[in-house]
Amino acid sequence: MIKQTIAGIRRGNLFSPNHVGTDAAIFLQTAELLRRQGHTVTEYVESDLLTRDIRERVIFNMVRDSQSIARLQRLEDEGRLVVNSAYGIENCTREKMTRLLLAHHISHPRSLFLRTGEDPASALEEAGFYNCWVKRGDFHAIHREDVTYVRHPGEAGSILKEFAIRGIETVVVNEHLTGDLVKFYGVAGTAFFYWFYPSDMQYSKFGLEQINGTAKGYPFDEAQLCALGSEAAEALNIRIYGGDCIVSEDGVIRLIDFNDWPSFAPCRDVAAPFIAACLLDGMNVLKS
Numbered sequence: 001m002i003k004q005t006i007a008g009i010r011r012g013n014l015f016s017p018n019h020v021g022t023d024a025a026i027f028l029q030t031a032e033l034l035r036r037q038g039h040t041v042t043e044y045v046e047s048d049l050l051t052r053d054i055r056e057r058v059i060f061n062m063v064r065d066s067q068s069i070a071r072l073q074r075l076e077d078e079g080r081l082v083v084n085s086a087y088g089i090e091n092c093t094r095e096k097m098t099r100l101l102l103a104h105h106i107s108h109p110r111s112l113f114l115r116t117g118e119d120p121a122s123a124l125e126e127a128g129f130y131n132c133w134v135k136r137g138d139f140h141a142i143h144r145e146d147v148t149y150v151r152h153p154g155e156a157g158s159i160l161k162e163f164a165i166r167g168i169e170t171v172v173v174n175e176h177l178t179g180d181l182v183k184f185y186g187v188a189g190t191a192f193f194y195w196f197y198p199s200d201m202q203y204s205k206f207g208l209e210q211i212n213g214t215a216k217g218y219p220f221d222e223a224q225l226c227a228l229g230s231e232a233a234e235a236l237n238i239r240i241y242g243g244d245c246i247v248s249e250d251g252v253i254r255l256i257d258f259n260d261w262p263s264f265a266p267c268r269d270v271a272a273p274f275i276a277a278c279l280l281d282g283m284n285v286l287k288s
Contacts, residue, residue: 015064137170
């Protein structure tokens, strides 16, 4: 294999809420594994994309800032290998993600798309959304308030007003699903897939996992969960991914969230070699 000089771009701390250390850890392990393969890895921070000339043909990244994504898209258009694709990262912003998942008929809760300047009560009542989740539509969740559980339609109005005050113009509303919350991680094109119950590991970013409570262990098809993750990754153009789903009492699995390059915190040591292998496979394609 031809040895490459590779750019590795860390995620800005703003976009790692309560996970700065774990996001950094999977990045560093991936970089070290690539170095052990004989490649040179130059590390950048996310803001470097706007101030420095990134010359490497191969780029692995965890970026989230919209300007950084746009810069990476231009590099991708020039023929660079960018993993995850900057276009895929943009696809994982809430409204784009939800519309793509629904368009690809991927199992997902019923959803509404609303503007924050409107009264949501009638739309929610018409849809039968009495317990639901209101999520900022323009981006990933950065603050706890970016994803809010609503117990009745009348409560949603004040939530939309709060979003509007923060300059957020649209929201996605997902119906609330009862069942076990399951979190998973995967790497496209490899055998790696890992899932767990957050309630068993006290794993949480904003504490919202408590809404569904302790997992009851409803039986479900693990192969179907793995396939669901793969289908979502393909639809969104993401190779290194994680997500959340709800398993109902009768074993139905519905995807409620999907993330580009998460922290892999519970399985980092196992996942990192597969992430590095995914990058190496991409480099082989680039070389050919």
